[in-house]
Amino acid sequence: MDDNNINEFTANFARLTQLLVDRCDQLEQRIDHNGGSANSSNNTAKQHGLFEIRELSREELGPLWELLKDPTVGDILINSPKLVYIERNGKLEKTNVTFESNEQLLEIAVNIAHAAGKEFDLNRPYLDTRLIDGSRLNIVAPPLSLDGVSMSIRKFPTTMITLDTLVEYGSMDQNIADFLKICARSRINTLVVGGTGSGKTTMLNCIAQHISPDERIVTIEDAAELRLPIEHKVRLETKPKFANSPDYYEVTIRDLMINALRMRPDRIIVGETRGAEAFDMIQAMNTGHEGSMTTIHANSPRDALQRLESMINIGVPTMAAMGIKQRICSALDLIVMVSRMDDGSRKITYVTEIVGMEGEIIATQDLFKFEEGQKDANGRVTGKFKQANIMPKFAKKCFKYGFQAQLNQIFGIGNPTIPATPTSPTFNPSPAPTAPSGGFGFFGKSNK
Numbered sequence: 001m002d003d004n005n006i007n008e009f010t011a012n013f014a015r016l017t018q019l020l021v022d023r024c025d026q027l028e029q030r031i032d033h034n035g036g037s038a039n040s041s042n043n044t045a046k047q048h049g050l051f052e053i054r055e056l057s058r059e060e061l062g063p064l065w066e067l068l069k070d071p072t073v074g075d076i077l078i079n080s081p082k083l084v085y086i087e088r089n090g091k092l093e094k095t096n097v098t099f100e101s102n103e104q105l106l107e108i109a110v111n112i113a114h115a116a117g118k119e120f121d122l123n124r125p126y127l128d129t130r131l132i133d134g135s136r137l138n139i140v141a142p143p144l145s146l147d148g149v150s151m152s153i154r155k156f157p158t159t160m161i162t163l164d165t166l167v168e169y170g171s172m173d174q175n176i177a178d179f180l181k182i183c184a185r186s187r188i189n190t191l192v193v194g195g196t197g198s199g200k201t202t203m204l205n206c207i208a209q210h211i212s213p214d215e216r217i218v219t220i221e222d223a224a225e226l227r228l229p230i231e232h233k234v235r236l237e238t239k240p241k242f243a244n245s246p247d248y249y250e251v252t253i254r255d256l257m258i259n260a261l262r263m264r265p266d267r268i269i270v271g272e273t274r275g276a277e278a279f280d281m282i283q284a285m286n287t288g289h290e291g292s293m294t295t296i297h298a299n300s301p302r303d304a305l306q307r308l309e310s311m312i313n314i315g316v317p318t319m320a321a322m323g324i325k326q327r328i329c330s331a332l333d334l335i336v337m338v339s340r341m342d343d344g345s346r347k348i349t350y351v352t353e354i355v356g357m358e359g360e361i362i363a364t365q366d367l368f369k370f371e372e373g374q375k376d377a378n379g380r381v382t383g384k385f386k387q388a389n390i391m392p393k394f395a396k397k398c399f400k401y402g403f404q405a406q407l408n409q410i411f412g413i414g415n416p417t418i419p420a421t422p423t424s425p426t427f428n429p430s431p432a433p434t435a436p437s438g439g440f441g442f443f444g445k446s447n448k
Contacts, residue, residue: 060111064076067095077151109139139151160209170347179407182403186398187267191335195299196297215230216267220237220257271294336348350368351366353393389412
């Protein structure tokens with residue numbers, strides 16, 4: 001970078017940061033309609049949770065408005081004013097949408113922050129929040145973002161996706177869907193794993209829809225994305241620490257986990273486990289909150305267990321490695337692996353159960369798995385869902401809820417009263433369902 005470019009960058013940076021300061025001051029002054037202190041009223045509302053997310057107008061969102069209203073768009077990725085990408089049908093594509101300048105992008109970012117009641121200024125030039133429709137949004141501004149304001153938006157599906165919907169999309173077969181419904185109703189402790197953008201939250205939503213309406217559910221998330229059709233639920237959301245509000249304390253997922261245990265929940269559902277709260281989640285599963293669920297980033301079921309061990313070790317560094325593994329083995333029943341395929345579609349690639357300890361290793365067995373084949377003429381991933389003719393170890397728990405006949409039918413076992421050992425199960429293949437035309441969203445078909 002030569003001297004001219006350095007000077008230009010420095011000038012642009014100074015202009016953007018000053019604009020951010022001025023814009024924040026202007027919006028804070030608008031809050032005080034009664035002549036009092038704008039900062040005081042805004043902070044008081046935030047401290048007491050009285051700040052509700054409001055809907056943004058077309059003028060406040062600018063060119064972003066059209067992308068947010070387009071039902072075929074999944075993700076919106078803004079790298080700079082002239083470089084905007086979207087995800088449609090599982091594939092990224094560059095758009096013709098542009099913004100006038102970094103200043104316009106910054107003004108939109110500040111509008112979003114204040115509509116959500118979140119702090120966004122030079123002391124905290126990044127933001128993770130949600131829009132009124134549930135879409136999750138992340139903003140990074142200078143000096144953290146060197147090329148100007150960057151936005152990443154993951155839109156929430158406008159229609160409710162169910163396990164049966166995913167069968168139609170080809171993300172799983174009917175046996176997997178029926179099995180996951182049984183697990184949800186039978187209070188099987190479940191871990192949903194997958195990579196970024198694989199659809200973990202969507203899968204968690206789909207499974208949790210089959211929880212009995214008689215149970216009390218507490219959900220905990222960084223940004224509320226879960227939409228459970230359950231009346232008897234309490235939704236909790238974390239709060240970051242505001243740099244300009246010394247009296248406003250940060251509330252983490254772990255804080256909410258500890259508090260949730262005092263709320264008499266039948267189950268606790270954590271949107272994503274990524275740190276020390278993993279220990280509290282495992283403890284909850286082991287102490288009467290059966291059927292609890294969470295998600296974790298991982299590339300395989302085995303990788304998920306190793307990551308879980310590491311996170312628990314962060315929370316309780318004095319606990320022995322063997323003790324951590326034993327607690328995981330005692331708490332977890334099932335791992336559901338979601339993967340994003342090369343063509344952009346999402347599929348259930350593994351449904352794996354925890355069967356016990358073998359020496360110092362947590363033993364698992366795959367109940368279902370997806371075996372990828374060759375791509376078809378349209379570039380779509382093909383393959384088969386394979387199923388083990390072996391009854392899961394936790395089958396007796398499902399029997400107590402009246403699902404013996406259904407499990408017999410799914411696994412084709414004549415006498416399932418004695419769970420099989422985890423050695424060398426035999427798999428029965430079934431072809432992957434064909435996704436219907438018009439599917440879209442996290443688990444929709446690919447139109448490559």
